[in-house]
Amino acid sequence: MDITKLKIRDMRKMLDSGEISASELTQGYIERIKKYDGNVKSYITVTEENALESAKAAQEKIKAGNCAPLCGIPMAIKDNICTDGVKTTCASKMLENFIPPYNATVMEKLDAQNIVMLGKVSMDEFAMGGSTQTSAFAKTKNPYDLNRVxxxxxxxxxxxxxxxxxxxxxxxxxxGSIRQPAAFCGVTGLKPTYGRVSRYGLVAFASSLDQIGPLAKDAHDCAVILNAIAGYDRHDGTSSKNPTEDFTAKIGMDMKGVKIAIPKEFYGEGIDKEVADEVLKAAETYKQMGAELIECSMPSLKYAVPAYYLISSAEASSNLSRYDGIKYGHRSEIGENFNELICNSRAEGFGSEVKRRILLGNYALSSGYYDAYYGKALALRQKISAEYDSIFEKCDMILTPTTPSVAYNADENVSDPVKMYKADICTVTVNIASLPAISTTCGYNKDGMPVGMSIIGKKFDEASIIGAADAFEKTFAYKAPEMV
Structure with missing residues (x-):
């Protein structure tokens, strides 16, 4: 038995029973990273020494019998979440040598549970992209097909x-930056309600849209991680005071009588037929469980992508203005004066996609264009939220494809920004409306690539969508990537 392929709750049982130790489990992952990550390229920084020390400390807690649910569990952290004393690069040359002097709140919460941090994993530069090919350090591959993103x-x-x-x-x-890669890589990813998890220590991209969340083998494991990181934080002014709950509470829920909305726009033009068919098959599975499928419409979906890119780029242009090569960040060696130094530092430090979004954001916020672009995008944000409210008056949750297609080849869309942006059509409205959503695998295409479905819930009702995802996962035959 390969213990690294177990689910978190199975590891928990083996750790608590003494069948394995935290050090053995951690060493298993370290060896696996050394063996396979040269091909996958998921890690930017591997913290082997710190991980083994953390495993020893976790084992002491386990022996004492007072350990938390994630005690001794080896985890990876996206490289835009601040980790005290460990490089946090945002996959950008701008922050290539940045070592935060503090932990993000989520890291404080995970450390309190004595997790083992294996390292920091790659991402699109400053979280701007849908392929992880804009990373300056590790252009990650898809484990199902190393030629794909x-x-x-x-x-x-x-x-x-x-x-x-x-x-x-x-x-x-x-x-969609948790759900879309979860769909492409055949895992489960949860985007919580905006404000459910503290953003303190998350390097900001678009502050009104960003949200930290878990990725794991299944919905149950995502719930265990969310239990650890959710909750109000006084350091984050947008953090919600809504009381947290046990997000595993609806695991094993009965789907009988649950009303699931099927918005027709998510299954029409622009969505690959094989993706739509697999998600509709999943809908039929829910129907067989006793759920009620309700067809509905979301007319504003066709405007969602431009609205999202105007809002997010406007916020990004403001958030990224701090990287000037003087206070911190990459500093150019070329520049005769103050202005030249800043210009050269930013030109050298930022990649092309980040520069594109800064330019778009500045344009949208500039005098004479603010009302025409940014103002209209904000109005559309209200319209999209209202359409979701209307659907939730009649339904408990919404089922859609997570992505319009399966994972594409690494050289296929990356050079075409418009095509890349359009690929976000199924995910961006959830962030615009501050809703929770979970993506899980519901099928495979003819090439064996995973197809993801997304379950969208009412604000702060993560437990219900986790329960619904778990109910489907128990009926589904998961296929692990063959290369591992």
Whole structure:
């Protein structure tokens, strides 16, 4: 038995019973990373020494019998989440040597449970992209087919879980950056309600959209991780005071009588037929469980991608203005004066996709264009939220494809920004409306690539969508990637 391929709760039982030790489990993952990550390229930084020390400390807690649910569990952390004393690069030359002097709140919470951090995993630069090919350090591959992308921006998080190079991972989701790579890599990823998890210590991309969440082998494991990281944080002004709950509470829920919305726009133009068919098969599975399928419409979906890119780029242009090569970040060696130094530092430090979004954001916020672009995008944000509210008046949750297609070849879409942006059509509305959503595998295409479905819930009702995802997963025959 390969212990690195177990689910978190199975590892928990073996650790608590003494069948394995935290050190043995950690060493198993380290050896696996050395063997396979040269091909997958999911990690930017592997913290082997610190991981083994953490495993020893966790084992002492386990022996004492007072350990937390994630005690001794080896995890990977997306490289835009601050880790005290460990490089946090955002996969950018701008932050190539940045070592945070503090932990993000989620890391404080995970450390309190005595997790074992295996290292920091790759991503699209500053979380801007859907392929992890804009990373300056590790262009991650899809474990199901190394010629294909793992998705993004949390591609390293999803690929490391898929290839069993960690037991679970943290990612961040601004417009689908947890759910889309989860779908491409055949794992489960959860984007919580905005404000459910503290953003303190998450390097900001678009502050009104960003949210940290878990990726794992299944919905149950995601719930265990969410239990550890959710909750109000006084350091984050957007953190919700809504009381947290046990997110595993609806595991094993009865789907009988649950009303599931099927918005027709998510299954029409622009969605590959094989993807739509697999998700509709999953809908029929829910129907056989006793759920009620309700067809509905979301007319504003066709405007969602431009609205998202205007809002997110506007916020990014503001958030990234701090990287000037003077306070911190990459500093150019070329420049005769203050302005030249800043210009050269930013030109050298940022990649082309980040520059593109800064330019777009500045344009949208500039005098004479603000009302025409940014103002309209904000109005559309309200419209999309209202359409979701209307659907939730009649339904308990919404079922859609996570992505319009399966994972594509690494050289296929990366050079075409418009094509890349359009690929976010199924995910961005969830962030725009601040809703929770979970993506899990519901099928495979003719080439054996995973197809993901997304279950969208009401605000702060993560437990219900976790329960629904778990109910489907128990009927589904999962196929692990052959290369591992």
């Amino acid at each position: 793992p998705g993004g921006s949390s591609g390293g998080s999803a690929a490391s879980v898929s290839a069993s190079l960690c037991a679970g991972a943290l990612g961040s989701d601004t417009g």
